Amino acid sequence: MLVLLSDGAGLTARQCATLLARAGHQVEAVSPDPFCLCRLTRHVRAVHRVPALGDDPFGWLDGTLDIAARRGAALLLPVQEQVAVMSLALDRIEAAGLLTAVPGFGALAQVQDKVTAFRTLARVGLPQPRAVVATSRAELEAAGNLPAFVKTPVGTASAGICRVSSQAELRQLAARYELDGAFEGGVLVQQPVSGPLVMVQSVFTHGELVAFHACQRVREGACGGASHKLGLQLPEAREHIARLGAVLNWHGALSADVILGAEGPQFIDINPRLVEPVNAHLSGVDLTGALVEVARSGAARPRPAGSRGRPGVRTHQLLLAVLGAAREGGRLAVARELRDAALHRGYYRHSLEELTPGRRSLREIVTRGRDYPADAGELRPARGDPLATLPITVAALATLVRPAVWRRFADGGIGAYSLTPAAWHQLTAAWPDARAPSTDPAALRGAATTARSG
Numbered sequence: 199m200l201v202l203l204s205d206g207a208g209l210t211a212r213q214c215a216t217l218l219a220r221a222g223h224q225v226e227a228v229s230p231d232p233f234c235l236c237r238l239t240r241h242v243r244a245v246h247r248v249p250a251l252g253d254d255p256f257g258w259l260d261g262t263l264d265i266a267a268r269r270g271a272a273l274l275l276p277v278q279e280q281v282a283v284m285s286l287a288l289d290r291i292e293a294a295g296l297l298t299a300v301p302g303f304g305a306l307a308q309v310q311d312k313v314t315a316f317r318t319l320a321r322v323g324l325p326q327p328r329a330v331v332a333t334s335r336a337e338l339e340a341a342g343n344l345p346a347f348v349k350t351p352v353g354t355a356s357a358g359i360c361r362v363s364s365q366a367e368l369r370q371l372a373a374r375y376e377l378d379g380a381f382e383g384g385v386l387v388q389q390p391v392s393g394p395l396v397m398v399q400s401v402f403t404h405g406e407l408v409a410f411h412a413c414q415r416v417r418e419g420a421c422g423g424a425s426h427k428l429g430l431q432l433p434e435a436r437e438h439i440a441r442l443g444a445v446l447n448w449h450g451a452l453s454a455d456v457i458l459g460a461e462g463p464q465f466i467d468i469n470p471r472l473v474e475p476v477n478a479h480l481s482g483v484d485l486t487g488a489l490v491e492v493a494r495s496g497a498a499r500p501r502p503a504g505s506r507g508r509p510g511v512r513t514h515q516l517l518l519a520v521l522g523a524a525r526e527g528g529r530l531a532v533a534r535e536l537r538d539a540a541l542h543r544g545y546y547r548h549s550l551e552e553l554t555p556g557r558r559s560l561r562e563i564v565t566r567g568r569d570y571p572a573d574a575g576e577l578r579p580a581r582g583d584p585l586a587t588l589p590i591t592v593a594a595l596a597t598l599v600r601p602a603v604w605r606r607f608a609d610g611g612i613g614a615y616s617l618t619p620a621a622w623h624q625l626t627a628a629w630p631d632a633r634a635p636s637t638d639p640a641a642l643r644g645a646a647t648t649a650r651s652g
Contacts, residue, residue, distance in 0.1 A: 205278035206236035207614035252618035311351035411478035419518025
């Protein structure tokens, strides 16, 4: 089956491409970036140019549907924030004969922006840090205890998130937001919680949880991404995300960031899409396969309660680690990072590369347990994919020469797929059922069903 990825620039798209190709699918992608990550792998047959989502979401949709028709694609798989316009235009996608798996726009609108997501989590009863919504400069300046995180409603990869430590910083930020008109939808002021960050990933079919995985961000790379992960079993978070998906009648992928605080998991961000599925796959949870199955049949078989993947699998993304090292420590830090990766020591001991996973099978990893030996083959891409190592090679050489270029590598991919505030406004303005969110969970389920069928 020919699968067309909604994005070709992001890390999630790159990981999905590998997993889909290895499952026997033909994979192509769309992107405004002609030199995106998915162009540099044999697992993607072609990358097609389309308008940037943030500049023109409906232009992206028109271009993508035209490409899907010309290429004979069977499935349009959402792997980034294009899920928002795909959700709104589900009728057009289905009329074009394309399979997909997206939530109803009524459900997506409850979690897409940070302010509305905060209110939705509160209604559903999911734990989250103490927070307030400020709708004016004065309200922000009087928002509460510091330090705090101030979040604008729409932002990708830590964009629109500021950590404020002093009253002077808060006043400066409030003045800037007033000039930018950022208070129109309110800004979220969230208290910090101590503890590790965990990425929660799930797939639903019409409100029923069919796949779940959790992994800890062991190290932070560029732009807040996880350069190193550790697979976990987190039943409490599983119950929370299952409740949220049921209330929203969610259909498709749903991810979240949580902090494991002293009182248990605290939800700090919701992503209505799939996020970097390789750690889950190596742990025994095939999120990508589940999403494809939901798209193909409208349903998927839930995993048995006692079979939720194997915890303890360590993975990394050397590209993010190198860019993060350049940001934090310059040339010397980049050199140390490359040395540790080459020697499989430190954070790279017993860890598998996500962007170019090697040929070692999951069965070998499970059989040998946590102490399976790391060898050079695990950092090399599968045979016949020589371009796969080019991004890290170029990034390593460039940051060794000039560490400041790390931002160019990081910002380029994000800009290709991020949903801007202006684009989100276009989508909500075009939603025929645009109205204030309901406070009744039963009404939320009804809105999701109506938007999906309408």
